[in-house]
Amino acid sequence: MPLVKNGKPVADPFVAVADDAPLPDAPALVSADRLLKEGAALFAHAYPVGVIWPNSKDVLQLEPFLARLAVVALVFPKFRDGRAYTQARLLRERLRYTGELRATGNVLRDQFLLMVRCGFDALDVAKDADAAAVEKELHTYSVFYQPTGDGRPVPLRARLAARNV
Amino acid sequence: MYVYDEFDRTFLQERVDEFRDQVRRRLSGELNEEEFKPLRLMNGVYLQLHAYMLRIAIPYGTLSSDQLRALAHVARRYDRGYGHFTTRQNIQFNWIKLEELPDAMADLARAGMHGLQTSGNCIRNTTTDQWAAATPEEIEDPRLYAEIIRQWSTLHPEFTYLPRKFKIAITAAKHDRAAIRVHDIGLRLHRRDGETGFEVIVGGGLGRTPFIGKTIREFLPRHDLLSYLEAVLRTYNANGRRDNIYKARIKIQVHEIGTEEFTRRVEEEWAQIKDGALALDDAAIDAIRAHFKEPDFATLVDDPPELEAAKADPAFARWHANAVAPHRKPGHAIVTLSLKPVGGPPGDATAEQMDAVADLADQYAYGEIRVAHEQNLTLPHVAQKDLPALWRALDVQGLATPNIGLISDIIACPGLDYCSLANARSIPLAQDLTKRFADNDRIADIGRVHLNISGCINACGHHHVGHIGILGVEKQDQEFYQITLGGKANHKARLGELLGPAVPESDVVDVVERILDAYVELRTDPKETFIAAVQRLGIEPFKERAYAAR
Numbered sequence: 001m002p003l004v005k006n007g008k009p010v011a012d013p014f015v016a017v018a019d020d021a022p023l024p025d026a027p028a029l030v031s032a033d034r035l036l037k038e039g040a041a042l043f044a045h046a047y048p049v050g051v052i053w054p055n056s057k058d059v060l061q062l063e064p065f066l067a068r069l070a071v072v073a074l075v076f077p078k079f080r081d082g083r084a085y086t087q088a089r090l091l092r093e094r095l096r097y098t099g100e101l102r103a104t105g106n107v108l109r110d111q112f113l114l115m116v117r118c119g120f121d122a123l124d125v126a127k128d129a130d131a132a133a134v135e136k137e138l139h140t141y142s143v144f145y146q147p148t149g150d151g152r153p154v155p156l157r158a159r160l161a162a163r164n165v
Numbered sequence: 166m167y168v169y170d171e172f173d174r175t176f177l178q179e180r181v182d183e184f185r186d187q188v189r190r191r192l193s194g195e196l197n198e199e200e201f202k203p204l205r206l207m208n209g210v211y212l213q214l215h216a217y218m219l220r221i222a223i224p225y226g227t228l229s230s231d232q233l234r235a236l237a238h239v240a241r242r243y244d245r246g247y248g249h250f251t252t253r254q255n256i257q258f259n260w261i262k263l264e265e266l267p268d269a270m271a272d273l274a275r276a277g278m279h280g281l282q283t284s285g286n287c288i289r290n291t292t293t294d295q296w297a298a299a300t301p302e303e304i305e306d307p308r309l310y311a312e313i314i315r316q317w318s319t320l321h322p323e324f325t326y327l328p329r330k331f332k333i334a335i336t337a338a339k340h341d342r343a344a345i346r347v348h349d350i351g352l353r354l355h356r357r358d359g360e361t362g363f364e365v366i367v368g369g370g371l372g373r374t375p376f377i378g379k380t381i382r383e384f385l386p387r388h389d390l391l392s393y394l395e396a397v398l399r400t401y402n403a404n405g406r407r408d409n410i411y412k413a414r415i416k417i418q419v420h421e422i423g424t425e426e427f428t429r430r431v432e433e434e435w436a437q438i439k440d441g442a443l444a445l446d447d448a449a450i451d452a453i454r455a456h457f458k459e460p461d462f463a464t465l466v467d468d469p470p471e472l473e474a475a476k477a478d479p480a481f482a483r484w485h486a487n488a489v490a491p492h493r494k495p496g497h498a499i500v501t502l503s504l505k506p507v508g509g510p511p512g513d514a515t516a517e518q519m520d521a522v523a524d525l526a527d528q529y530a531y532g533e534i535r536v537a538h539e540q541n542l543t544l545p546h547v548a549q550k551d552l553p554a555l556w557r558a559l560d561v562q563g564l565a566t567p568n569i570g571l572i573s574d575i576i577a578c579p580g581l582d583y584c585s586l587a588n589a590r591s592i593p594l595a596q597d598l599t600k601r602f603a604d605n606d607r608i609a610d611i612g613r614v615h616l617n618i619s620g621c622i623n624a625c626g627h628h629h630v631g632h633i634g635i636l637g638v639e640k641q642d643q644e645f646y647q648i649t650l651g652g653k654a655n656h657k658a659r660l661g662e663l664l665g666p667a668v669p670e671s672d673v674v675d676v677v678e679r680i681l682d683a684y685v686e687l688r689t690d691p692k693e694t695f696i697a698a699v700q701r702l703g704i705e706p707f708k709e710r711a712y713a714a715r
Contacts, residue, residue, distance in 0.1 A: 145316045
């Protein structure tokens with residue numbers, strides 16, 4: 001599935017690794033269980049390590065690892081299941097995570113903008129055709145009503161935001 | 166009236182363009198129906214039994230005369246010449262063609278209207294008192310806060326794919342006309358120590374598992390409104406159930422983990438965000454207030470001679486006693502327009518009626534119209550001296566039936582005539598009931614009775630909180646109806662009690678009539694209302710009579 005980062009198609013250097021497999025000689029994505037079990041030992045690996053974090057687990061558990069994680073991939077099992085939007089905002093706004101925040105799973109173009117506004121900067125796009133539409137989708141709106149506080153410049157509602165952000 | 170600015174207009178145009186592109190991709194097959202469904206729902210587009218239905222948002226039930234004309238235009242141009250006002254202060258059109266939807270939406274957007282978030286698992290139109298800013302009872306215009314919530318909740322990126330739909334209602338008056346205790350969040354504006362804030366009620370709702378909402382905070386300072394709502398929504402989005410559509414509303418989450426634990430989680434989350442970007446201040450609230458233009462009220466006195474003279478006509482006097490309520494400004498009144506004529510579908514209005522009401526609003530009511538959750542219309546600001554002329558004009562349009570709050574002022578869902586979820590029809594039953602109770606003297610004598618009909622357990626007709634609730638069920642492929650008594654939607658909200666076995670469609674009107682005959686016999690005096698009698702006597706005496714003839 002094509003990976004789009006900051007609005008541009010990019011090669012994905014990360015390899016998802018099974019829990020019982022050794023880490024490859026490449027950037028690796030491990031499961032949440034493996035991260036919690038093996039912990040700091042994983043970061044001795046010569047390549048960057050990221051985690052695939054399910055939407056049913058509290059992201060606050062990630063706090064001790066965030067400084068060393070290269071990628072946090074949050075999961076949309078169905079595009080209608082919106083738990084990862086909350087997880088993304090907590091990672092960005094509460095835990096101040098600044099690494100790659102990747103949306104993975106049933107990632108479709110009509111949700112791209114919502115994802116980016118919640119703090120995702122990488123989209124693991126489910127349909128090839130949608131990858132070409134990322135730029136267009138991200139410009140569907142030029143105005144937004146609410147601050148999401150993701151630390152990026154968001155054109156906020158002037159009357160609410162000028163004083164607060 | 167809230168006046169949209171350039172920001173709102175830009176946003177709406179972008180929304181129309183986005184949906185036009187989504188419809189194009191659906192028609193070309195790029196989007197399958199599963200992918201398209203939530204997108205169209207969040208634009209108010211349902212697929213019903215016979216056609217697509219378009220539901221238009223009427224934020225907090227407030228319309229300008231031009232907006233009402235735009236609705237009349239849509240009814241005429243894209244539908245079959247009428248629309249249906251809903252219990253959430255919205256309007257539905259039942260016969261729209263998918264390929265014409267983007268054009269209908271573009272026409273609406275020109276009047277500052279849309280179908281945004283009138284369906285789907287997102288935060289829906291925030292509803293409020295149809296008497297807002299007109300009734301002497303209230304402490305502040307609740308629409309200010311409804312508008313603040315509208316802005317915050319519109320296309321909220323975190324809360325657009327919630328476990329299930331989410332409805333918020335606000336009241337600022339002692340008498341709750343917004344049914345806040347049966348909403349996902351109910352907000353009651355009140356004052357404490359000179360400060361204005363909200364009682365926050367969470368987890369109310371009807372449907373197949375009805376609950377009265379629980380108060381999780383007695384007093385929330387008004388500056389904290391948005392951060393607190395965000396904390397509630399976040400708690401729900403993160404952990405609300407998604408395994409079973411029937412257990413996905415916030416009421417189930419509150420029920421399963423308990424009010425105390427739910428409150429603890431909300432407060433914990435809120436503590437983290439209360440001083441963040443969502444904190445309001447007086448300047449922000451005043452900026453919204455400035456968008457609500459107060460009518461330029463004339464200086465008048467109460468009970469002018471024109472009004473007193475007109476009361477010599479008993480028909481006018483009856484309507485005046487029934488449909489007119491006191492206003493906070495001397496010499497003014499609040500007028501309710503009945504959309505419940507004898508034999509008509511409750512809540513329907515024709516394009517001609519909408520145009521006529523728009524003209525009357527311009528002539529007599531500062532160009533403002535409200536939609537009431539009881540599926541009637543309201544002119545919130547009418548000079549008392551104009552009431553006789555207004556009444557004559559409304560009567561010509563069939564909008565002056567003197568049945569507001571009475572047995573024939575029925576709340577009903579669209580039922581099996583339109584809805585793909587329904588088990589039974591609602592509208593024909595409502596029509597039969599209004600025909601049985603067509604005698605104005607009789608219904609006035611029976612007095613205040615709220616009768617609510619839902620065509621299925623989803624309870625869109627709010628049958629649980631009707632003084633008399635009627636629920637359509639299916640038994641061996643036949644339409645049967647369960648009857649409940651004693652429900653209330655107001656500040657003392659409670660759920661009705663099941664009277665007994667479901668009755669076939671042909672018996673419902675007779676059963677209702679026997680219940681009301683029993684009430685007239687059993688009441689201590691005509692001042693004891695039906696609901697008071699049910700509370701005093703319990704359902705037994707009514708049950709005996711209701712089933713006596715069977």
